[in-house]
Amino acid sequence: MSASRSESRLQRLLPAPLNIPPREWLRAAIGALLGLFLAGWLTSMAFGTGIALHLLGPLAASAVLVFAVHSGPLAQPWPVLGSYAVAGVVGLAMRQSFGAELWVAAAALGISILVMCLLRCLHPPGGGVAVSAVLADSGLSAMGDRLLEPVLLNALILVAVAVLYNRLTGVCYPKGAAPRKDLHHTHDPLPSERVGIRGEDLDQALGELGEFVDVTRDELERIILATEQHALQRSLGGITAASVMSRDVQFASPETTLEQAWRMLASHHLKTLPVLQHGKLVGIVSLSDLVGPAMLRGRFSWRGLFSRKAIRMAQVMSRRVISVSSQHPLERLLPLLCEQGLHCLPVVDGDQLVGVITQTDLIAGLKRQLLSRTEGSGQRVPAL
Known part of the structure; x- marks a missing residue:
């Protein structure tokens, strides 16, 4: 007992280790x-x-x-x-x-x-x-x-x-304030910033501390966000993209016409369509990609459909596609679907499209995880 107490006192006297590699x-x-x-x-x-x-x-x-x-x-x-x-x-x-x-x-x-x-x-x-x-x-x-x-x-x-x-040597110096992401050009904070710690909370906490802290507010905010990310990763228990993705994928080809794409989106209640060529993902098309060409064509009529040249997906699709693998952790999908404004993430293993993840799929996966955690703890879940 005395040896353990001596060791504990010695550890308290030693300085904390530097978190520097x-x-x-x-x-x-x-x-x-x-x-x-x-x-x-x-x-x-x-x-x-x-x-x-x-x-x-x-x-x-x-x-x-x-x-x-x-x-x-x-x-x-x-x-x-x-x-x-x-x-x-x-x-x-x-x-x-x-x-x-x-x-x-x-x-x-x-x-x-x-x-x-x-x-x-x-x-x-x-x-x-x-x-x-x-x-x-x-x-x-x-x-x-x-x-x-x-x-x-x-x-x-x-x-x-x-x-x-x-x-x-890869170090950002001098350290400037991180630019704020503003995808929608509004005054609203990002979805991830609407709940949880905000900048004004840090200012108030630092003011209440009453001491000088040798770290900038931006650095402190990044540390807290990274800590929350690791805590989220631990709480989600290793759920991957394969667990929540939709496997029956509706897709278009570069030769699919504007009218065909509209019908596919409407019939399946979708907002985006992956574009495949010879089984490989070559682009993605969304509702916003189709609205512009449709408005340029004016009001549709049977005469217009037969007399005008068809618009193909190769002309309007986005060729720069952000995709994930089936083993992509669920917590790393959140920034892509929440902050970057993406509505659909293709899931690609090798060169093969194996599924897609929409914001609806992500919400369903988070709900299922919340229910399973609450059932294990015996707590009552509020209606979702």
Whole structure:
């Protein structure tokens, strides 16, 4: 018992593991090495080795942020550049006014934090720049106001290397807000956003927390949505497209006429038709694809049917078809049929069309899963 208690106490003392793969460690380490070396080398070429080496401390801390914690709000280009400029100005002003004393360096640090927060450019290494400017050696102090030049040059080079290196290694930097999907060009939120966590909920929660959280709201929202996706995958219990798809598929060919397609959609109460040629899926046609050509032909008449050239599906079908396999997990069908505005997903195994999944099929599958889970728990199900 005592051994288990000791082990539990030891685990509480240990830091939480970093959720970063080892490959990312190496990527960040190489990037920080390149960024610090290039900034230090170019600054030494322009202002001398002594000045460049004196300013490397804050720069090294910035390199850790922009390469290893690149998605955080403190690591974005504006905090880096803005904090270096603010801290350099405050440090120089405090040194010229009060001298190179310890209390002056501490005061410069405090004032820099206030101004950085006001200008939304909080960046921890900026505090090191302010202290370095106050406690500068004789070589740096002799530069006077020109000390801002190597400070800003360091920041500019580091940010430029970070943008180039991060993007070359597959990392989106700087981090911008994710564009909102607007398929229908209305003010309504997406169907997946109408129930559950919203952006204003995150703003309120962060405000109630009363502390600084080193993650942007967009990043936090993406983390929560990804967590919900994994929870949904677990709750659906491995249901695949094969479980909910319609197998008796009604389809057209590239030579099917406009009138034939209309009759097929009407008789089977469908909104889309897969288009097959020699047994392979080559396109898909929907009601919206047929409305335009039908309106161009004007009002139908028997004379018009015989005198006008028939419109074939090859002329109106969409050739870029989004399809899934029969083993596609059900939870991954939700964004396709809800957010991307698709009404029908062909199910293809190899080159063979084996079924289709409509929004109705998806709703029926979710209802069946809800009923089975509730029956297992003994709870009463509300009428659907």
